[in-house]
Amino acid sequence: MRLLPIVEHAVKGRVWDCRMCGQCVLHSTGMTCPMTCPKTLRNGPCGGVREDGHCEVTPEMECVWTVAERRSRSVINPNAWEREFDHLRPPVDNRLRGTASWSNLFSGRDRQTPLGWDGATYSPDLTVESSLGEVDDIDSLDAGFHERNPLP
Amino acid sequence: MSRLSELVESRERHIVTAEFPSIDGGGLDAVRSKLDPLLPYVDAINATDNPAAHAHASNVSIAIALATLGAEPILQVVCRDRNRIAQQADIMGAALFGVENICALTGDDVTAGDEPEARRVFDLDSPQLIRVARGLAEGRYLSGRPIANPPRLFIGAVENPSAPPLDYRVKRAALKSNEGARFLQLQICYYPDRLEKFITGCVAEGIDVPTALLPTVCLTKSARALTFMHDNVPGIDVPDDIRRRVASAANPAEESYQVTREIAQHALSLRGVAGLHITDFRHDGSLARLVGDLGLRP
Numbered sequence: 001m002r003l004l005p006i007v008e009h010a011v012k013g014r015v016w017d018c019r020m021c022g023q024c025v026l027h028s029t030g031m032t033c034p035m036t037c038p039k040t041l042r043n044g045p046c047g048g049v050r051e052d053g054h055c056e057v058t059p060e061m062e063c064v065w066t067v068a069e070r071r072s073r074s075v076i077n078p079n080a081w082e083r084e085f086d087h088l089r090p091p092v093d094n095r096l097r098g099t100a101s102w103s104n105l106f107s108g109r110d111r112q113t114p115l116g117w118d119g120a121t122y123s124p125d126l127t128v129e130s131s132l133g134e135v136d137d138i139d140s141l142d143a144g145f146h147e148r149n150p151l152p
Numbered sequence: 153m154s155r156l157s158e159l160v161e162s163r164e165r166h167i168v169t170a171e172f173p174s175i176d177g178g179g180l181d182a183v184r185s186k187l188d189p190l191l192p193y194v195d196a197i198n199a200t201d202n203p204a205a206h207a208h209a210s211n212v213s214i215a216i217a218l219a220t221l222g223a224e225p226i227l228q229v230v231c232r233d234r235n236r237i238a239q240q241a242d243i244m245g246a247a248l249f250g251v252e253n254i255c256a257l258t259g260d261d262v263t264a265g266d267e268p269e270a271r272r273v274f275d276l277d278s279p280q281l282i283r284v285a286r287g288l289a290e291g292r293y294l295s296g297r298p299i300a301n302p303p304r305l306f307i308g309a310v311e312n313p314s315a316p317p318l319d320y321r322v323k324r325a326a327l328k329s330n331e332g333a334r335f336l337q338l339q340i341c342y343y344p345d346r347l348e349k350f351i352t353g354c355v356a357e358g359i360d361v362p363t364a365l366l367p368t369v370c371l372t373k374s375a376r377a378l379t380f381m382h383d384n385v386p387g388i389d390v391p392d393d394i395r396r397r398v399a400s401a402a403n404p405a406e407e408s409y410q411v412t413r414e415i416a417q418h419a420l421s422l423r424g425v426a427g428l429h430i431t432d433f434r435h436d437g438s439l440a441r442l443v444g445d446l447g448l449r450p
């Protein structure tokens with residue numbers, strides 16, 4: 001598996017200037033890598049795009065998102081991909097940087113988002129503070145706590 | 153409920169927001185002396201977040217100071233300088249002091265400022281930040297950790313009606329509106345036709361109903377100021393004829409004012425515009441004059 005990131009980068013780096021964020025969204029961005037935007041924006045162009053469509057930060061380069069938007073409307077781009085252009089892409093998981101998005105796609109790892117992103121919450125029992133509090137307050141431990149958390 | 157949220161809800165009259173000047177010292181007295189000339193004329197005031205990538209007294213500190221001094225702040229949160237943890241902490245911290253209005257924006261790049269060697273962050277982008285802020289108000293951090301007493305937040309953002317790709321800007325406004333932006337302060341636009349096209353597009357998509365559209369107008373004094381903005385402020389393009397008109401006028405300061413008044417009047421005449429956001433670089437009473445000339449009554 002260690003070879004996969006190298007192979008992936010060799011291919012995608014050449015063709016799409018891939019930055020190996022590990023959670024590829026190329027299909028939804030007109031096959032234009034959003035990580036080549038100097039601000040690494042995942043959801044469309046910033047307000048700084050120049051009159052000629054070039055980048056605020058790197059004036060000699062056309063804005064990545066101007067290119068992406070144009071390409072997403074191209075006749076060779078599948079309609080479903082074009083529609084996905086307007087969907088909100090979640091924040092980058094910085095732990096995946098440098099890993100192979102191909103295997104992350106296969107395992108579904110690239111679609112994992114923080115719980116709160118989709119409105120879910122986790123049980124506050126699991127926070128450091130509440131766990132430490134429990135040590136002082138024996139009554140606060142729910143039934144079966146010790147069975148589930150055996151001492152080492 | 154913030155006054156801004158009530159006005160956006162009721163739309164009983166045009167809304168006026170303004171940019172607060174940067175503060176670099178002088179204690180609360182400095183804040184008060186900049187606030188006094190603004191306060192009677194505006195509904196809410198932006199506590200800016202290191203505008204144009206220059207460090208100043210922080211957004212949170214100014215927002216709290218404004219609230220303390222009886223004004224209604226809008227806490228700007230940019231994505232350039234802080235990661236998602238710090239951004240959430242800032243919103244939560246300001247909310248402790250009653251700051252409800254949040255304006256999420258990407259932010260000019262570090263290269264626009266006087267410390268271009270700084271590391272740029274952009275951990276979240278602005279549409280993502282809107283969603284994260286909405287989560288805080290709904291009682292959870294992005295991680296999913298619950299918040300027992302969620303802050304009351306009224307969330308807005310910024311959009312540039314006059315930057316390429318022009319046709320895509322309405323979709324981007326829709327994305328922000330769908331994620332929970334209830335007001336959009338629009339980047340200053342010296343092309344009335346572009347603003348009109350953008351607003352018409354927003355009305356066609358129904359964006360103007362849940363989300364108050366507030367075009368920005370900018371009070372300047374000279375052709376030099378306009379040229380400076382044109383050359384140095386990302387995303388602002390001032391057409392030649394406007395710069396020439398001001399430069400060749402007998403009284404450039406008055407001509408600059410008239411340019412701004414015309415742009416403002418045109419913006420307010422468009423169906424779908426809920427009010428104005430004003431940036432004042434003159435500090436000579438022109439803001440009061442403009443509000444009076446336009447018949448706005450905060």
Ligand code: SF4
Nearest residue numbers: 037046055056063064
């Ligand atoms: S102009 Fe385009 S490429 Fe440049 S920073 Fe903004 S969105 Fe990214």
